[in-house]
Amino acid sequence: MERETVLKGNHADTAKREQQEYIEILGDTVVPSRILLSVIISILFSIGGFFLGKTIFPRLAEAKMVPSYSLLLGIGGSVLALVLCARLFQPSRILRETETSSEGLEEVLLDLQADPQAEYELLEDDPVTRKELEELGILDLFKRSGGG
Amino acid sequence: MDVLIVSILFALLGAIIFTLIGLVSGTDETAIMVPLTLLVILLGAPPEAVLSFFMAAVLSKHLTHAIPTALMGIPGDTLAVPLIDHASTLRRLGVPHVALRKMLAGGVIGAMIALPTAVLFGQFLGQFADFFKSASGLIFTLAAVLIAYFSKGKWVSVLMILPFAFFIASIDLFSFNLVEKHLSISFFLGIAIGPMFSDILVSLSASARKSLLRASAKEYHLAPEVKGWKGFFPNPFAVLTGRQARQTAAASFVSSLTFAFSPVGMTSLMGEIVGSRNKGVYKKATSSLAAMNGVTESTYIAEAIIPLLAFGIPLSPVALGPASPLFNAPPVFTSDPVNNLHNMLTPGEFFLYGLLGLAIASLIAYPFAMNYARAATVFVMKHISQEAIVGMFIGLACLLAFYEAGLVGVMLTCTMAAVGGLLNRVLGVSSGVQFMVFYGSGFMMSQLLGA
Numbered sequence: 001m002e003r004e005t006v007l008k009g010n011h012a013d014t015a016k017r018e019q020q021e022y023i024e025i026l027g028d029t030v031v032p033s034r035i036l037l038s039v040i041i042s043i044l045f046s047i048g049g050f051f052l053g054k055t056i057f058p059r060l061a062e063a064k065m066v067p068s069y070s071l072l073l074g075i076g077g078s079v080l081a082l083v084l085c086a087r088l089f090q091p092s093r094i095l096r097e098t099e100t101s102s103e104g105l106e107e108v109l110l111d112l113q114a115d116p117q118a119e120y121e122l123l124e125d126d127p128v129t130r131k132e133l134e135e136l137g138i139l140d141l142f143k144r145s146g147g148g
Numbered sequence: 149m150d151v152l153i154v155s156i157l158f159a160l161l162g163a164i165i166f167t168l169i170g171l172v173s174g175t176d177e178t179a180i181m182v183p184l185t186l187l188v189i190l191l192g193a194p195p196e197a198v199l200s201f202f203m204a205a206v207l208s209k210h211l212t213h214a215i216p217t218a219l220m221g222i223p224g225d226t227l228a229v230p231l232i233d234h235a236s237t238l239r240r241l242g243v244p245h246v247a248l249r250k251m252l253a254g255g256v257i258g259a260m261i262a263l264p265t266a267v268l269f270g271q272f273l274g275q276f277a278d279f280f281k282s283a284s285g286l287i288f289t290l291a292a293v294l295i296a297y298f299s300k301g302k303w304v305s306v307l308m309i310l311p312f313a314f315f316i317a318s319i320d321l322f323s324f325n326l327v328e329k330h331l332s333i334s335f336f337l338g339i340a341i342g343p344m345f346s347d348i349l350v351s352l353s354a355s356a357r358k359s360l361l362r363a364s365a366k367e368y369h370l371a372p373e374v375k376g377w378k379g380f381f382p383n384p385f386a387v388l389t390g391r392q393a394r395q396t397a398a399a400s401f402v403s404s405l406t407f408a409f410s411p412v413g414m415t416s417l418m419g420e421i422v423g424s425r426n427k428g429v430y431k432k433a434t435s436s437l438a439a440m441n442g443v444t445e446s447t448y449i450a451e452a453i454i455p456l457l458a459f460g461i462p463l464s465p466v467a468l469g470p471a472s473p474l475f476n477a478p479p480v481f482t483s484d485p486v487n488n489l490h491n492m493l494t495p496g497e498f499f500l501y502g503l504l505g506l507a508i509a510s511l512i513a514y515p516f517a518m519n520y521a522r523a524a525t526v527f528v529m530k531h532i533s534q535e536a537i538v539g540m541f542i543g544l545a546c547l548l549a550f551y552e553a554g555l556v557g558v559m560l561t562c563t564m565a566a567v568g569g570l571l572n573r574v575l576g577v578s579s580g581v582q583f584m585v586f587y588g589s590g591f592m593m594s595q596l597l598g599a
Binding site for chain 2: 021022023024025026027029030031032035036037038039041042043045046047067068071072074075077081082085086089090092094095096108109111114122123128132133136138
């Protein structure tokens with residue numbers, strides 16, 4: 001039930017999305033309440049898995065292997081938490097699938113403080129690079145902007 | 149089971165996990181490498197398998213990190229930051245996939261050159277090992293000062309060395325009273341997750357959260373991808389021109405020898421040198437990218453292997469950060485006294501099992517990134533939230549700390565993460581400085597206070 005509302009809030013309701021405040025953690029934006037829940041869920045699952053292992057493995061395995069197996073179950077718990085949190089909390093990032101840059105080559109070159117004419121002349125004497133650009137289909141761009 | 153087979157399995161595991169993690173941009177190397185490598189060690193993997201796992205992980209992670217760097221113009225990790233300008237030039241020329249291919253090919257070549265170079269150089273430096281081991285406290289302290297000065301905080305990082313050492317020694321003593329052993333895993337985990345932990349703390353603080361608030365979700369622009377070769381496994385030497393391959397090889401070789409310097413610094417420096425030797429926008433960008441990505445691999449590999457093989461004590465930025473569990477993961481590995489891969493593997497084994505890891509990573513991450521870069525990026529961007537990723541790493545760190553020392557371990561990790569993370573984020577005292585101070589704190593306090 002709760003999951004549905006979260007998903008809805010994320011996908012459909014764009015007006016609400018604009019009012020939403022985000023915080024930036026390690027270079028990406030997250031919703032404050034969700035990150036807290038996610039940390040709590042992950043800690044509970046991973047340490048919970050470890051405790052579960054401590055209770056059940058003494059009956060199943062040798063005593064010296066119990067801590068290692070329990071640790072493994074704890075990792076299982078944290079992976080489960082990752083899957084659960086990824087499903088509960090959809091990413092808030094916005095992905096735009098842009099087409100190839102539509103800027104003119106000349107603009108790009110000028111912005112990089114390169115001279116289109118000189119660029120073209122360099123290519124004249126450099127068959128290797130010239131061939132690469134030709135295969136990529138952008139040699140003509142260089143020709144047009146530099147070769148006149 | 150045969151050690152070789154176990155090593156192959158662990159290398160496969162490392163390659164697969166880190167190929168996936170590499171797709172997540174902006175992930176901090178230390179925060180991710182440390183807990184996962186510790187897990188492998190504590191689960192009882194043989195030393196050979198630990199090395200294969202680590203090498204496969206490093207190469208896979210860096211190779212797939214090239215994807216967000218090239219296709220979206222955001223650095224995959226801190227090492228990718230110097231590559232962003234050249235990558236964005238190619239994006240603007242409409243050929244981001246070329247940036248990606250050149251980086252991937254450069255990375256594989258760099259890794260293959262770094263390993264033998266590092267093993268040979270490590271063996272050579274090994275003659276001085278006794279001196280380094282006996283003077284380790286002093287060396288850590290001097291290195292802490294040096295690294296501190298070159299960190300973002302500059303003088304404040306230098307100034308904080310003694311108070312931070314005092315702080316570490318104090319909580320070490322208190323936790324020793326409680327659990328009757330000196331903790332170390334809990335310390336490094338705290339330092340490793342510090343930056344993300346402090347971001348969460350800041351977001352909870354009514355007064356400080358403004359600095360992290362954003363009005364809208366972050367936007368990512370993903371460029372189209374065009375496949376330009378037949379088959380599944382493009383030959384790296386065919387992706388690069390002969391000149392680019394030679395320059396990448398040379399840059400990787402030189403940077404493998406400078407194992408005590410910062411990998412980001414070496415990457416920028418080598419990029420500048422190669423860039424200045426190539427004229428023309430396209431040629432400069434592609435040549436620099438190939439060489440720089442080669443250098444990110446070679447510095448990482450050499451900085452882990454040289455100190456490990458030669459001294460057994462962590463004496464490089466990588467050895468103090470992402471590779472620190474290879475040196476110190478008690479009770480399995482310790483660096484004081486030295487009882488880790490340094491004693492357990494011969495130089496020949498370092499080469500063999502390192503190569504195994506690199507080869508398996510090349511077989512998995514390289515064709516994966518070449519063929520599925522765009523589809524995989526879209527999947528991660530759309531389905532795996534940052535919330536879930538950050539949550540998982542904090543959960544893993546707490547699990548490992550709990551494994552080391554129960555609730556005391558978790559408390560210690562959270563305390564270190566809060567203090568270290570805020571020092572890092574607010575004052576610019578980097579994790580490398582903090583790890584150095586951790587290793588040197590015993591020496592500093594005994595010299596200064598007779599403790």
